[in-house]
Amino acid sequence: MTCRRICRELLWLARFGEFGPSSQPHLDHLAGCASCRDEVGYDRAMVQQLRVALAERIEGMTPSPDVWQRILHRAQAAEPAPARMWSWSTAILARLRTVSAVTASGLALVLALNMEVVPVALPSASEPAPITPTALAAPTASFSDDQHLLVERPPLEPRPYTDAEVGGESIVPEPEGRVMQLDAPVIAQPGTASNDPVAGSLVTEIRVSFRSPLSPEPTFFDDTPAVMAEPIDVLPSVPEAGEPS
Amino acid sequence: METKQPNDLVERMQRGDLDAFEEFFNTFKRPVYGTALAITRDPFLAEEILQDCFVKAYKVRERLDPARSPLPWLQRVTINLCYSRVSRRRTLAEPITSLITNLVVDLAARPDQVVESREVLEVLQRGIDSLPAKQQTAIILYYLHGYSLAEASEIARCNVGTMKSRLHYALKALRVRLPVERRVRVGTPVAVRVPR
Numbered sequence: 087m088t089c090r091r092i093c094r095e096l097l098w099l100a101r102f103g104e105f106g107p108s109s110q111p112h113l114d115h116l117a118g119c120a121s122c123r124d125e126v127g128y129d130r131a132m133v134q135q136l137r138v139a140l141a142e143r144i145e146g147m148t149p150s151p152d153v154w155q156r157i158l159h160r161a162q163a164a165e166p167a168p169a170r171m172w173s174w175s176t177a178i179l180a181r182l183r184t185v186s187a188v189t190a191s192g193l194a195l196v197l198a199l200n201m202e203v204v205p206v207a208l209p210s211a212s213e214p215a216p217i218t219p220t221a222l223a224a225p226t227a228s229f230s231d232d233q234h235l236l237v238e239r240p241p242l243e244p245r246p247y248t249d250a251e252v253g254g255e256s257i258v259p260e261p262e263g264r265v266m267q268l269d270a271p272v273i274a275q276p277g278t279a280s281n282d283p284v285a286g287s288l289v290t291e292i293r294v295s296f297r298s299p300l301s302p303e304p305t306f307f308d309d310t311p312a313v314m315a316e317p318i319d320v321l322p323s324v325p326e327a328g329e330p331s
Numbered sequence: 332m333e334t335k336q337p338n339d340l341v342e343r344m345q346r347g348d349l350d351a352f353e354e355f356f357n358t359f360k361r362p363v364y365g366t367a368l369a370i371t372r373d374p375f376l377a378e379e380i381l382q383d384c385f386v387k388a389y390k391v392r393e394r395l396d397p398a399r400s401p402l403p404w405l406q407r408v409t410i411n412l413c414y415s416r417v418s419r420r421r422t423l424a425e426p427i428t429s430l431i432t433n434l435v436v437d438l439a440a441r442p443d444q445v446v447e448s449r450e451v452l453e454v455l456q457r458g459i460d461s462l463p464a465k466q467q468t469a470i471i472l473y474y475l476h477g478y479s480l481a482e483a484s485e486i487a488r489c490n491v492g493t494m495k496s497r498l499h500y501a502l503k504a505l506r507v508r509l510p511v512e513r514r515v516r517v518g519t520p521v522a523v524r525v526p527r
Contacts, residue, residue: 101502102480102495132455132506133474139455140475144365149378154356157382158349161389 089115093122097129341397344389352392356385359402362476363409369471370413372460380412403486406472410486414464451509458508466501473498 092115099105099112116122340358343351363384367377387408388401395401459467465487472483473494484494 098495098499101498129502129506132509133502135451135455136459136470136502136505137474139452139459140369140471142452142456143369143372144475147364147368147374147377149360149364149381153360153378153382154353157356157385157389158353160382160386161352162349 089119089122092119093125096122096126100126100130101133339397341392341395341401344392345395345397352389355388355401359405360385362402363405365476366406366409366471367413369475370410370467371417376416380409380416383412384409403482406486407488410468454508455505458505461508462501462504466497466504469494469497470501 092112096112096116099109105113116126340351340355344355360381364377364381367380367384368374371377371380384405388395388405395404459470462470468487469483472478472486473480478486480491480494484491487494487497489497
């Protein structure tokens with residue numbers, strides 16, 4: 087071990103008074119090394135001077151006699167009011183922070199998902215309850231042939247909006263009609279469907295779907311049916327040559 | 332801890348007993364004021380900090396643990412108040428090179444002659460002022476108040492090893508500020524170390 091390292095360790099031991107049986111080599115070195123003795127001696131002298139310097143800072147200084155009265159006055163006077171102000175202001179600020187955070191999160195979500203915000207009109211007591219999709223009767227389906235499935239939609243009720251709500255434009259109920267859904271290949275047999283007549287029916291909407299071999303339910307390309315500009319007649323299915331009618 | 336508290340002092344204070352609060356103040360004002368004064372070196376500012384500390388103690392008296400001495404908490408609050416105020420006032424320490432130059436002759440002698448030097452004390456005072464806050468706190472707690480390493484580390488909220496390290500580096504920094512030419516022997520060439 088070098089003299090410099092021993093000296094460093096000696097300083098550490100001397101500063102914190104941690105001399106013990108394991109310090110014997112250091113003490114032996116100290117006995118024979120004048121340089122280390124000087125170092126340790128100087129360090130101890132410096133620590134003594136440090137204590138003196140620190141003591142000088144507070145020597146003879148005491149707080150003024152009236153400091154207790156000032157503390158008492160402040161402790162008694164200032165205690166309740168700030169507590170109330172703190173609780174009120176903190177509660178308000180906390181609520182404002184929560185509302186701001188929720189609003190900001192909602193707006194960020196709308197922007198992120200490119201969602202459209204629409205006003206929601208709450209129905210009043212005098213107005214009839216709006217017709218919800220679940221209130222509509224389920225459409226009935228029938229096969230025209232093995233390639234076409236006809237879905238008959240029940241008549242729609244007039245929408246519960248008033249003319250004023252749509253800017254004076256009159257809303258008329260959608261005409262009753264039939265919805266043709268192209269579906270190929272059709273797995274179900276035509277005989278299982280109803281025998282409603284098909285020819286001459288009006289087709290107002292067309293939806294195209296496909297069937298997966300793994301799923302019996304058809305998957306539509308688009309949930310929104312395309313409303314046809316002009317209703318078309320559905321031609322009766324014509325049996326192929328040689329096929330029994 | 333150096334200052335002991337009466338057993339039920341904090342409990343009585345928690346019940347709103349102002350006599351207990353006054354007794355509490357008289358019991359702990361000296362170490363608190365000493366710490367504030369040692370850090371700030373300004374009696375007026377130290378007194379303000381003393382007031383702030385005890386007003387705060389009264390406000391949060393419900394949270395004080397009657398089973399433990401409040402002195403570490405009081406000292407910690409005092410130290411925090413001191414540095415929050417001193418940092419706004421602290422100016423750059425003056426160069427001490429000239430003082431060191433004047434000390435060369437004195438420090439060429441033995442350390443026991445050094446302790447008599449007024450200039451060394453001034454160098455040390457300036458050195459203490461220029462120490463980082465954590466090292467300054469460490470030497471005030473350990474060398475001024477005489478807290479043990481465990482007590483000082485409890486107040487400073489660090490472990491004992493960290494407290495030793497802070498003390499070690501504080502003393503090392505102070506030594507650097509003192510001239511090393513103290514080892515000058517007659518006719519011996521010396522390498523002069525420049526203070527950092």
